[in-house]
Amino acid sequence: MIVIEAGVLLTPVTRFEPGRLIIDGTSITDAGSATTIRVPSGARRVDASQMLVVPGFIEPHIHGCGGADVMEGTYESLNVMSRTLSKHGTTSFLATTVSSPPDVLTAAIEKLGALIPRSFDGAQPIGIHLEGPFISTAKRGTHRAANVIAPDVGLLEKWIRAANKTLRLVTLAPELPGADELVPLAREQGVSLAMGHSNATFEQARSAVERGFSYAVHTFNAMRAFSHRGSGIVGEVLADDRIFAEIIPDGVHVDPAVVRLFGRAKGKERVLLVSDAISATGMPDGRYVLGGDTVEVVNGVCRDGEGRLAGSTLTQEIALRNFAEWTAWSIEDALLGLTLNPARALRLEKKGVLDAGADADVVLMDHSFRVMKTYVKGKLVFDRLWTN
Incomplete structure (x- = not known):
């Protein structure tokens, strides 16, 4: 049993200062004020009296x-991601694919689906996010035009x-012919549909929300x-409170002033702070891969061969810091964007709190x-002291 003595404990909806957190095995047994929660006999204490103690981040x-x-699609590659993410506070993530030929995507999804239930050294993959290929050719971004296809x-x-049973999120341009046919299948299978890479009008986007879309990708x-x-x-994304909306707060994808406007429009309960990170994250500048394509990274900014942005090198603790600074939100409010909000958006149980x-x-x-430290299901997977 572990007792974490927190200078500040954020659940995240309640603040305890000082706080106390009790971990037994893989679960939390109690969290609250240090003045009211009893320390179990024989428990091992962790001194976090000068720190913030918060839920693990969800990416x-x-x-x-x-x-x-x-x-x-290998265990080794996912485990590298798992270890890297834990250094930045991420404890759960959706392995996100890119538009590819159908046979390539099928093979990748099969491999990922078999790997995701396994144990990893750090952050745990909890599902797949299928970004493309059912997207707008006009708004495909770095996705290859040849790999973009009609909804099927x-x-x-x-x-x-x-x-x-690991597909949790599908990015889809809702204005495309055939998009409507995917909605009942996704609902039946518990897959969330996200609006993204889309040239939809306000009316088309509003219609999509009425049909069941409740998520927007990199607003x-x-x-x-x-x-x-x-x-x-x-x-529609900014005005409709039914939509959980991603934002990439790296200062490259979206100007800080616009991030501030976004925060005011969406409110603290619908913001999702994401990275859209690629293989270059945590690495020196140079050439890296995104799916089957090569990406050039200069000063941490990722661009494809045509000069278009191709993901980021952002990590979630930096996303949190940037967003809190640019919006002047409290840490409690900003923290919702990578804990409770993504848990609710993805209907995750026992996560984000x-x-x-x-x-x-x-x-x-x-x-x-x-x-400074990261625990995944009660196991210490990162300690900054290990890197010093």
Whole structure:
């Protein structure tokens, strides 16, 4: 049994200062004020009296890190990602694919679906995010045009089977012919549909929400441009409180002033702080892969051969720091964007909170948002002392 003595404990909806967290095995048994929670006999104490203790971060949108790419589909590549992410406070992630020929995607999904239930050294992959190929050619971003195809219910059904019940999120341009046919299948299989890489008008996006879409991928990026006379998909994402919306707060994908506007529009309960990170994350500048393509990274900025942004090298603790700074939100409010909000958006049980019965996914940070220790299901998987 482990007792973490916290200078500040954020559950994240409640703040305890000082706080105390009790971990028994893989679960949290109690969390609250240090003045009211009794320390069990024989428990091992962890001194975090100068730190913030928060839920482990959930990353719904990541293509790679540490030199590894999701599309490799190997245990070794996922484990590299797992170890790398734990250094940055991420404890759960969706392995995110890129648009590829159907046979390539099928093979990758089969491999990932078989691997995801296994144990890893750090952050745990909890499912697959299928980003493409059912996206708009006009808003494909770095996805190859040849790999973008029309929505196909038969293919989605095939990929759901191949994923072995691990497909959790599908990015889809809702304005495309045939998109409607995917909605009942996704709902029946418990797969969330996300609007993204889309040239939808405001009306088309609103119709998609009425049909069951409740998630938006990297807001502003690869979307029809916002205008005061034709707000498009961005207008619907910002105005509709039913939508959980991703933002990449790296200062490259979205200007800090626009991130601040985004925060005001969405409110603390619908923001999702994501990285869209690629294999170059945590690595020196140079050439890296994103699926089957080569990406050039200069000063941490990733671009494809045509100069388009191709993911990021952002990590979630930096996303949290940037977002809190640029919006002037409290740490409690900003923290929701990578804990409770993604848990709710993806309908994850026992994640994103420090409550009795929840998984013991816990991060200890200093007050500069530097991750000091990370626990995944009660196991210490990262300690900054190991790297010193």
